[in-house]
Every structure is written in C-alpha cells, then in structure tokens.
Amino acid sequence: MWELDEEKLEAITIGAGILGTGGGGNPYYGKLYVRRLLREGRRVTIVSPEDVPDDALVVSVGGMGAPTIGIERIHRGDEPLAALRALEAHLGRRATHLVPGEIGGANALRPMAVAALADLPVVDGDGMGRAFPELQMDTFAIYGVPATPAALADIFHNLVVFPWLQDAVTLERYARAVTVQMGGAAGFAFPAMSGADLRRTVIPYTVTLALRLGEAVLRARREHHDPIAAALAVTGGCVLFRGKVIDVERRLAAGFARGVVRLEGLAEDRGSELRIDFQNENLIARRDGEVLAVVPDLICLVDQETAEPVTTEVVRYGLRVVVLGIPAPTLLRTPEALAVVGPQAFGYRDVVYRPLPGLYGGDRIAAERRADALRKPR
Amino acid sequence: MWELDEEKLEAITIGAGILGTGGGGNPYYGKLYVRRLLREGRRVTIVSPEDVPDDALVVSVGGMGAPTIGIERIHRGDEPLAALRALEAHLGRRATHLVPGEIGGANALRPMAVAALADLPVVDGDGMGRAFPELQMDTFAIYGVPATPAALADIFHNLVVFPWLQDAVTLERYARAVTVQMGGAAGFAFPAMSGADLRRTVIPYTVTLALRLGEAVLRARREHHDPIAAALAVTGGCVLFRGKVIDVERRLAAGFARGVVRLEGLAEDRGSELRIDFQNENLIARRDGEVLAVVPDLICLVDQETAEPVTTEVVRYGLRVVVLGIPAPTLLRTPEALAVVGPQAFGYRDVVYRPLPGLYGGDRIAAERRADALRKPR
Numbered sequence: 001m002w003e004l005d006e007e008k009l010e011a012i013t014i015g016a017g018i019l020g021t022g023g024g025g026n027p028y029y030g031k032l033y034v035r036r037l038l039r040e041g042r043r044v045t046i047v048s049p050e051d052v053p054d055d056a057l058v059v060s061v062g063g064m065g066a067p068t069i070g071i072e073r074i075h076r077g078d079e080p081l082a083a084l085r086a087l088e089a090h091l092g093r094r095a096t097h098l099v100p101g102e103i104g105g106a107n108a109l110r111p112m113a114v115a116a117l118a119d120l121p122v123v124d125g126d127g128m129g130r131a132f133p134e135l136q137m138d139t140f141a142i143y144g145v146p147a148t149p150a151a152l153a154d155i156f157h158n159l160v161v162f163p164w165l166q167d168a169v170t171l172e173r174y175a176r177a178v179t180v181q182m183g184g185a186a187g188f189a190f191p192a193m194s195g196a197d198l199r200r201t202v203i204p205y206t207v208t209l210a211l212r213l214g215e216a217v218l219r220a221r222r223e224h225h226d227p228i229a230a231a232l233a234v235t236g237g238c239v240l241f242r243g244k245v246i247d248v249e250r251r252l253a254a255g256f257a258r259g260v261v262r263l264e265g266l267a268e269d270r271g272s273e274l275r276i277d278f279q280n281e282n283l284i285a286r287r288d289g290e291v292l293a294v295v296p297d298l299i300c301l302v303d304q305e306t307a308e309p310v311t312t313e314v315v316r317y318g319l320r321v322v323v324l325g326i327p328a329p330t331l332l333r334t335p336e337a338l339a340v341v342g343p344q345a346f347g348y349r350d351v352v353y354r355p356l357p358g359l360y361g362g363d364r365i366a367a368e369r370r371a372d373a374l375r376k377p378r
Numbered sequence: 379m380w381e382l383d384e385e386k387l388e389a390i391t392i393g394a395g396i397l398g399t400g401g402g403g404n405p406y407y408g409k410l411y412v413r414r415l416l417r418e419g420r421r422v423t424i425v426s427p428e429d430v431p432d433d434a435l436v437v438s439v440g441g442m443g444a445p446t447i448g449i450e451r452i453h454r455g456d457e458p459l460a461a462l463r464a465l466e467a468h469l470g471r472r473a474t475h476l477v478p479g480e481i482g483g484a485n486a487l488r489p490m491a492v493a494a495l496a497d498l499p500v501v502d503g504d505g506m507g508r509a510f511p512e513l514q515m516d517t518f519a520i521y522g523v524p525a526t527p528a529a530l531a532d533i534f535h536n537l538v539v540f541p542w543l544q545d546a547v548t549l550e551r552y553a554r555a556v557t558v559q560m561g562g563a564a565g566f567a568f569p570a571m572s573g574a575d576l577r578r579t580v581i582p583y584t585v586t587l588a589l590r591l592g593e594a595v596l597r598a599r600r601e602h603h604d605p606i607a608a609a610l611a612v613t614g615g616c617v618l619f620r621g622k623v624i625d626v627e628r629r630l631a632a633g634f635a636r637g638v639v640r641l642e643g644l645a646e647d648r649g650s651e652l653r654i655d656f657q658n659e660n661l662i663a664r665r666d667g668e669v670l671a672v673v674p675d676l677i678c679l680v681d682q683e684t685a686e687p688v689t690t691e692v693v694r695y696g697l698r699v700v701v702l703g704i705p706a707p708t709l710l711r712t713p714e715a716l717a718v719v720g721p722q723a724f725g726y727r728d729v730v731y732r733p734l735p736g737l738y739g740g741d742r743i744a745a746e747r748r749a750d751a752l753r754k755p756r
Contacts, residue, residue: 090541158552159542160538160541162537163538170536174538178555180555181555182552
C-alpha cells in the first residue's frame with residue numbers, strides 16, 4: 001500500500017503516456033485535476049491486488065472516446081464519479097475499491113481522481129497493461145467478468161445505465177454510440193467485480209510499472225543519461241526503429257481516431273521506411289512491408305532525446321522519434337486473449353502474432369513481489 | 379372502461395394506420411401478436427383518463443426505430459415489456475397503467491401487447507394523437523413530464539436505462555443512437571408519470587378514435603358506402619388531393635426513413651402536382667408549390683377505393699390515392715407544442731402553420747364524453 005503524491009503523479013503521467021502506445025488519451029489534463037485534488041488535501045491510496053478482500057466490490061472507472069476529443073474538449077473530471085454513483089445506485093451497493101480499466105494514457109489518472117473525490121483505494125493493476133481502443137479488449141472481459149451492469153455519464157451528468165447486455169462487444173457498440181452523442185467523450189464505470197474476480201483477471205502492478213517507468217525517465221533526464229535506455233530497462237522493451245515522421249494520415253470515424261504514420265529511417269535504420277497503423281492506439285509496425293511488432297505488443301513512439309511519449313494525436317511531420325516495442329503482459333498472450341486483442345481482431349487476417357522477446361514490466365514487478373513475499377520470515 | 383376483442387383490434391389497426399400519417403410503423407405484425415395473446419385468453423382493458431387515480435404510475439410503452447426496420451425485421455413483441463421491467467426495477471415500483479406514446483401506426487398496438495402480457499390496463503389516449511418521428515414530440519414532454527428515467531430493450535433483451543438526462547431531446551439523441559445499434563428497432567418504456575400528470579398532458583380518447591375510425595371504414599366497405607367519406611366524418615378531416623403516385627424518393631439515414639412522394643392530380647386535381655416530404659411521417663404537402671397542410675396537422679395517404687392507409691414504406695409508383703388532411707389535436711396547436719412539432723421544428727423555416735379547419739376526432743370524442751357526463755343524473 002502506498003500513497004500518491006505530486007512527484008509520483010508526475011512520474012505516473014509520463015509512464016502512462018508511454019504505455020498508452022500512441023493512444024489512451026493525453027493524461028495531461030488528468031494530471032492537473034488530480035494535482036489540484038491532492039493540493040486540496042484529498043488522498044489517493046494504491047493497494048496491491050493481494051490486499052483486496054474476496055468480497056470487495058471493485059469497479060473499473062475511466063473515460064471513453066477518441067483521444068482527439070480529450071484534447072479539444074476539456075472534461076469536468078468527475079464524469080466517471082457520476083457514472084460510478086449511477087452504477088452503485090443500480091447495484092444497491094457502494095464500491096469498496098477502484099481499478100483502472102487501462103493503465104495507458106489518460107485512463108491511468110481518471111481512477112485516481114475518482115479515488116480522491118470518493119475516498120476509495122485504487123488497485124495496483126489494470127485490465128489492459130497498456131491502452132486499447134475498444135471496451136471488450138480488457139482482461140476482465142476476456143477472462144469472464146460480466147460486462148454489465150455498466151454506467152456512463154457525460155459532462156452534464158446525463159446518465160446511462162446498462163443493466164444487462166449479452167456481452168462486452170455489445171457494450172462496446174451501445175456505449176460507443178452513446179459516447180458519440182455525448183460529444184465524443186464519456187465517463188464510465190464498469191465492470192463491477194468481486195475481489196476474487198479482480199485477482200483472477202487483473203494485470204498486476206501496472207500502476208507501479210507506470211510509476212517506475214516515469215521515475216526512470218525523469219531520473220535519466222535529470223542525470224543526463226539516456227531516457228530511452230531507462231524506459232527499456234523498466235518495461236522489458238527494445239528499440240524497433242529510429243526515424244523521422246514523414247507522413248501522417250488521421251481521421252475521426254465512428255468515435256475512433258484512425259490513421260497511418262510513416263517514418264523515414266535515421267541512424268542504423270537509414271534507407272528503410274516504417275509504417276504504423278493506428279486505431280486510437282498503434283496497432284502494427286511494418287518496416288519495408290515486414291511486420292516488426294503487432295498488437296497486443298506495445299508500439300510506442302517517444303521523442304528521441306527525452307523519451308517523452310508522442311501520441312497519435314500530436315504526431316506530426318518532421319518529429320524525430322524512437323519506436324519502442326514492449327512485450328505485452330502474459331495475460332494478453334493467451335489464446336483467449338489473442339482472439340480479442342490479437343492481429344485478427346483488428347482485421348489483420350494474414351498477420352501471425354509473433355511475441356516480442358522479453359517479459360512485460362508489470363509481470364516482472366509481480367514476480368519480484370512474489371519473490372519478496374517468499375523471502376519474508378513468516 | 380371497455381375490453382379489447384378481435385373485432386375491435388381489427389378496427390383499431392386500420393384507424394391507427396390512418397392516424398400514422400404515413401409512418402408510425404406498420405401495425406400489422408402488432409395486430410397478429412395481440413390477436414394471438416387474446417386467443418390465449420389474455421385480456422386488455424381500456425380505461426378513460428378520468429378513471430386513472432392521481433397516484434397511479436402510468437408508463438408509456440412502445441417501439442422506436444425506422445418503420446422500414448419494423449417491416450424487414452420481425453420483433454419478438456415483448457421488447458417493450460422488457461423495457462418496462464427494467465424501468466420498474468430502476469424506480470423500485472410497479473406500473474399501474476400503460477399509455478400509448480403515439481396512437482399512429484404500430485405503437486397503437488404495442489401497449490396492448492404489453493397490457494395483455496403484464497395484465498395492466500391501457501389508458502384511452504396517447505401523447506401524439508398521430509405519429510411523430512422523434513421522442514420529444516409528445517405532449518408528455520411538451521407539457522413538462524420529465525423524459526427520464528427511461529428504458530430501452532432490444533430483441534435479445536439487452537437493456538439500457540437512462541436514470542437522468544437533461545431533456546427529451548437528449549433522450550431522443552441517446553436513445554436513437556442505441557436503437558440504431560440495436561439493429562434499428564427497440565422497445566421503450568418512458569416516460570413514467572403520475573395519474574395527475576397523465577390527465578394534464580394526454581391527448582384524450584385517441585384509442586376510441588382509432589377504433590371508431592376503423593369501424594367506420596370497415597362498415598362503409600361492407601355496406602358499399604364511401605370509406606373515405608366515413609373516415610373524414612370520424613376524424614374531422616378533409617380531402618387535400620386525389621392523385622396517382624408518380625415518384626418516390628426514400629432513404630434510411632440516422633435511424634429515420636426520409637424522402638419525398640410526388641403525385642399527379644386526378645379528377646378535380648388533374649393538371650396539378652402534389653409533393654409530400656416525410657421523415658418517417660408525412661410532414662408537409664405542397665400543391666404546385668403552395669402549402670396545403672403541414673405538421674402538426676395530419677397528412678394521410680389512403681387508397682382511393684378502400685381508404686386503406688398507404689404508409690411511406692409501401693407507397694410506390696402508380697398507386698391511386700386520396701390525400702387526407704386531418705386537423706391536429708388542440709394540445710398540439712399551442713405555442714409550446716408548435717415550437718416542438720410545428721414546421722420550424724422540422725426545418726421548414728419559412729412555412730407558417732395555418733391550422734386545417736375543423737376539430738380533431740379525439741377532441742370531439744372528449745367533448746361528447748364531457749357532455750354525456752353533464753347530462754347524467756347525479
């Protein structure tokens with residue numbers, strides 16, 4: 001159990017930005033909001049999944065919508081809290097814990113804001129270990145937590161509750177349609193689950209991962225080391241490509257930001273071209289037509305000097321970036337998960353998922369914790 | 379208070395078809411479903427608005443979606459019941475009465491089906507006195523009954539509840555978006571209101587109007603009188619135009635059937651052309667450019683021999699029809715109502731609403747009832 005402070009918030013923002021793998025929404029506004037809440041004396045406690053009791057009521061909260069909207073239209077910040085209250089009213093029971101739905105991007109910080117407002121602890125983990133564009137793409141849904149009841153709220157606190165839907169894909173379709181009508185952005189509260197279900201399905205220690213990742217990058221910047229090497233050391237990733245952005249196609253369609261980024265190689269990649277397709281998040285990186293990395297592995301553009309994440313919203317001609325490949329969490333690499341978040345699920349029918357080598361940072365932290373626990377005298 | 383039987387059901391189906399003013403959905407499937415329920419021994423009782431107690435919980439139920447879908451995709455029939463149950467669960471209270479949201483088209487019969495299934499009485503009245511394409515266009519919303527809580531259900535009984543939305547237009551937008559995702563058709567339950575609010579806002583005796591209208595048409599057909607004259611006598615309407623359909627433009631967009639029907643004049647209208655614009659329902663009839671009738675007045679195409687309603691879904695080249703103009707109910711002719719259902723609300727900015735002469739049939743029936751009540755010895 002640990003407590004959030006301004007310094008940790010700053011680090012988590014950078015870590016979540018990188019883990020957003022191009023999308024997930026810009027965490028900048030969320031950081032400002034949580035910082036204000038901390039300065040007002042509110043507190044956010046992060047608890048380990050193991051410390052959540054079996055009979056807890058854990059609710060995932062955050063925001064949905066195209067990242068473009070999150071930049072162009074400022075949220076109130078309490079939309080997910082309004083959704084949570086509507087879900088609690090429907091359940092007739094109060095939540096005991098919050099959990100991020102996705103650690104990548106803005107949704108890493110939104111549960112912190114709700115936690116500060118509602119005085120609830122946040123579980124150290126999430127349902128994606130990164131960001132994904134669609135709701136059914138989380139480990140809660142993949143491993144059988146029912147998607148409903150679910151709730152949405154907009155900036156006016158208009159409320160929508162889904163008492164029962166047949167599956168998470170239906171929730172994605174219905175909630176996405178409502179979100180578009182809500183101006184392209186909504187706060188959500190779903191799924192609700194027991195502590196037992198949480199521990200079975202959560203990707204563990206990803207809040208700690210975002211924190212360590214951000215801390216490593218900030219320390220390297222401060223101490224004039226290479227922030228990219230620092231980021232790779234924490235996440236278990238590798239450099240896929242170094243290059244300059246030479247073309248960006250981007251369109252907002254059906255509630256998603258979709259497009260293609262093209263990079264011209266620099267340094268050891270000179271003479272090659274990298275093409276990255278995205279749907280909110282980066283999906284596939286192809287170097288001269290050959291697949292280097294594909295979902296669910298993380299493809300992250302960062303500034304070549306500072307390792308500052310470059311999202312699909314701000315990527316533009318001329319930026320010099322390094323493309324990182326970070327292995328996906330183990331829970332996203334099972335056959336059940338690949339059916340939902342593998343290349344086929346995104347329409348790349350002929351692409352075979354070849355996992356990037358290495359172990360995802362969150363999984364490594366979980367292993368460390370287990371080893372620590374075993375070493376402790378009983 | 380009176381009870382529905384198969385003969386009355388047949389008549390109401392014809393009357394509701396005419397009052398659908400081109401839209402409202404085809405009531406044919408609904409009739410078959412209610413007939414089956416009646417044959418199974420279930421009962422439907424129609425009660426006068428005056429007989430609804432102040433503290434009743436009256437819920438409007440029916441279906442939403444483009445009429446095109448209602449023809450191409452058969453409903454289960456119990457979708458509005460599923461929506462009603464979700465609304466009751468949200469309210470923590472059971473409904474005591476049902477009321478049609480719109481008497482025109484399929485939504486005249488859907489409350490009868492729910493009434494038969496749930497053993498609840500149906501109020502003799504509705505919120506439109508006709509059919510309209512959008513949710514905010516009913517007298518419940520116009521005269522201040524809150525649009526929410528509201529519920530939708532689809533053919534799989536997927537459920538959506540709107541605990542609170544800022545207004546009926548927001549409900550229209552959010553519910554329409556969900557309905558499109560539900561395959562273009564949904565059962566609804568909203569608004570919920572007290573008996574006192576019902577009596578203040580309902581357009582009275584429109585179930586009786588549909589019944590009398592259908593009975594008059596059927597009797598005229600049987601007795602070889604003019605069914606069109608019979609329809610006019612009951613509704614207070616007039617003949618706007620007689621002609622042959624020479625062109626139909628129809629498209630399905632954003633959950634609505636929109637288009638234009640053109641008629642070439644016959645008999646006394648030879649040499650003229652009538653153009654009717656529709657959005658699910660007929661909105662405006664212009665003869666050689668001059669407005670003959672416009673919303674909220676009813677513009678109804680019927681077969682020139684049988685007075686069988688010709689909806690915007692089945693209207694086609696070569697049909698010989700009579701276009702009826704039926705005065706809108708008094709409650710739709712107030713300034714508050716015209717702001718929501720007048721020509722401007724449908725984008726006809728320069729068209730002035732000039733009411734068709736005469737008194738709407740439902741209002742005439744209400745006046746008869748009041749006169750009867752006064753004559754009764756006390």
